[in-house]
Amino acid sequence: MPYESYNGVNVRLRYILKVTVSRNYVSNIVESRHFLVRNYTPLPTINNSIKMEVGIEDCLHIEFEYSKSKYHLKDVIIGKIYFLLVRIKIKNMELEIRRRESTGSGSNTYVETETLANLN
Known part of the structure; x- marks a missing residue:
């Protein structure tokens, strides 16, 4: 498939077997x-870490660092x-x-976002 x-x-997207x-x-x-x-696919050969920065000028500067850029669901x-x-x-x-789901293409793209986890 x-x-x-x-x-x-x-x-x-589902598959049905009808007899x-x-x-x-x-x-x-x-x-x-x-x-x-x-469909099992091999792990990506290049999976670099991610670094992101956010802040308010001269007030707050936060840096996020993640071990890889591509994750499996588990x-x-x-x-x-x-x-x-x-x-x-x-x-x-x-x-x-x-989790972000995009359907459609171009100007007809519809994006739905769902919060999976919220950590305080």
């Missing part, structure tokens, strides 16, 4: 079952957060992991 099974917010048993003496038997398809995300400059009082910090 060329595509993996997927169950998203706007899109669902019909034709009988002359009684009505036909029809059964259908859904099955999942998973991977553990390992990273570090550095507070390089803090001149304001921080009351709360949250880190969210989001």
